[in-house]
Amino acid sequence: MPNRSFFWFFLPAGLAMILFIGLPIISTGIQSFYAQHDQILVEVKKCDPFGCKVSVVVDQEATSKIKDEKPLGKFNGFGTYIDRNHLAVDQVSEFWGESKSIGDFINKVGNLPFYKALVFTLTYCVFVTPCVLLLGFIIALSLNAISRKIRGPLIFGTILPMIVTPLVGSLVLFWMIDAEGIIGANLQMLMNDPYLSLKSSKTLMWITIIIYGVWHHSPFAFVVFYAALQTVPQEPLEASIIDGASRFQRVKHIVLPHIYPVVTFVALISLMDNFRVFEPIIGFSAEGSAQSLSWLIYDNLVNEEVILFGSAAATSIMTIIGISIILAPVLIRTWREFKTNR
Amino acid sequence: MDYGLDKKSNSLKTSNTIFIVIWLLIACFPFIWTFWGSFKVRADFFSRADWWYAITAFNTLIETGAKFTTEAYSGAWFEGEFWKASRNTVIVTISVVSISLFLGTLGAYALSRSTKNYAFWLLIIALIFRAMPHITLVSGYLFPFFQLQIWGILPTTIVVLVAINQPFTLWLLYSFFKTVPKELDESALIDGCSYFQTFRHIIMPVMWPGVITAGLFSLMLAYNDFTVTALLLNQENHTMVPKIQSYLGTNQHEGNLMWAVSSVVSATAPLFILVMFFQRQIISGLTAGAIKG
Secondary structure (H helix, E strand, O other), X not given: OOHHHHHHHHHHHHHHHHHHHHHHHHHHXXXXXXXXXXXXXXXXXEEEOOEEEEEEEEOHHHHHHHHHHOOOOEEOOOHHHHOOOOOOHHHHHHHHHHOOOHHHHHHHHOOOHHHHHHHHHHHHHHHHHHHHHHHHHHHHHHHHOOOHHHXXXXXXXXXXXXXXXXXXXXXXXXXXXXXXXXXHHHHHHHXXXXXXXXXXXXXXXXXXXXXXXXXXXXXXHHHHHHHHHOOOOHXXXXXXXXXXXXXXXXXXXXXXXXXXXXXXXXXXXXXXXXXXXXXXXXXXXXXXXXXXXXXXXXXXHOOOOOOOHHHHHHHHHHHHHHHHHHHHHHHHHHHHHHHHHO | XXXXXXXXXXXXXXXXXXXXXXXXXXXXXXXXXXXXXXXOOHHHHOOOOXXXXXXXXXXXXXXXXXXXXXXXXXXXXXXXXXXXXXXXXXXXXXXXXXXXXXXXXXXHHHHHHOOOHHHHHHHHHHHHHHHOOHHHHHHHHHHHHHHHOOOEOHHHHHHHHHHHHHHHHHHHHHHHHHHOOHHHHHHHHHOOOOHHHHHHHHHHHHOHHHXXXXXXXXXXXXXXXXXXXXHHEOHHHOOHHHHHHHHHXXXXXXXXXXXXXXXXXXXXXXXXXXXXXXXXHHHHHHHHHHHOO
């Protein structure tokens, strides 16, 4: 296709992506260097019959005037990145000095908002991704062994958790594990503890969200693995059966090597999806015990008094950096494929 | 696995069946339970006394005189103005699907027929864009949108969702157009068609299977989105998913939690019916990226 026609064909899609994905990323970058204005304070002298008092009040007029002049806020450089709510450089070095042991230090750092969210996000990724791969693979193997006639409805049932939006999916589970819901009530009975509540304990809440993550993402892994299983060649499998290979050996030495590229693909995609975990925290009302990086951004953006654009943007940029680290292997893979295909 | 030679032992078959049944129960039961519970009053679905009330409808019988009640539905749809939210969702979904398919087919066709290096780089950039967490993009939108005073209205959200959806649509349709033989449009070009005429008369009639798959995915994205719609729309224009969340905020109020339950069911049902009919296309779409690379 000549360059000219290509340009006109691609223009609408390209324009949409540049305007609403490319520019916002740049806009986020710029915003992260600004912080909201300080309020302008004035001293007001108030006199009454008992004497004069000097009090400090916010000069609303001057404050809003400055806001109108520079809506972006004041320039802050990397100030937002290193403040207490983000990388907290000062606090971390202070903790390093005063902590007696490494454990103590990690504990203290883990209580800073950004590191707290980072720890949860990484924990979620580390636990959910392998479980998703494993469960998806097992479901694919075992559905593949079931008669073709009834597979259709079974596949439909299997992919349900994936097609509902995470907020709805987590709500549906949340209502069941509620102390007044079916699972919560039965757990209380089982544990013989009438005050047991998944919501009250941080560890239990984390486990619940991780279980939710596995429930929600496994169908995706299943679908991809199931399709890949259909392409496994039959001859080597038949040969291995004649040679006396057990079922487990066949899976390990023939099926797995064949679908290996697909496994890495699913692993990376679900790692990327898990890294931006956000909606389940809202659905499970788990803000108190579990915060993710995406949730921190959301929290800044829905702040009631003043929207913390700078703070949200700084967290966003750091999230994007995290995503890029995960994305790098995918890009390298695509690049290699492109080179070999030509 | 169906290997022909393989003699399956009975115990293996049984354990396999048991596993599938348990998995299906885990996957589907929450939805069935919520659907069942949405026809009860709150005191039954969230029972302080005994969860078994949700089955026997103890309080529902006392409060309404019947075992099933549609109170939660009428409350959410009319009093809670869920009809407005679903109307907004329909507007957003239809617009997003049609616009993103229009842009996507043109763009992906061009990408699939270009042999230049830049086509590849555009695909790579699309891949990077696809990986961006939506919330980080939203934090980039809010400030300029406030300044331009286009925050809160449906058209803005539609355009944003179209753009966010574009990378995935491009990749999906790109891998689909790759399977359409090049000879088809080359012969049309030799006969004197312009590229646009070729697209219009030769490609459009054969592209529907790919377009349906891509359309389903844009539909699911627009229908399911929470991050963008919750932060870019004002209360009045909320679509279904942020509306459900707004019912939760006031759950101290007796009826509202059941509103959320019934609206979750109302929002999920059309999606399930859709997937039931188009299961094959969805699965082929999900695997297209993986198998073909």
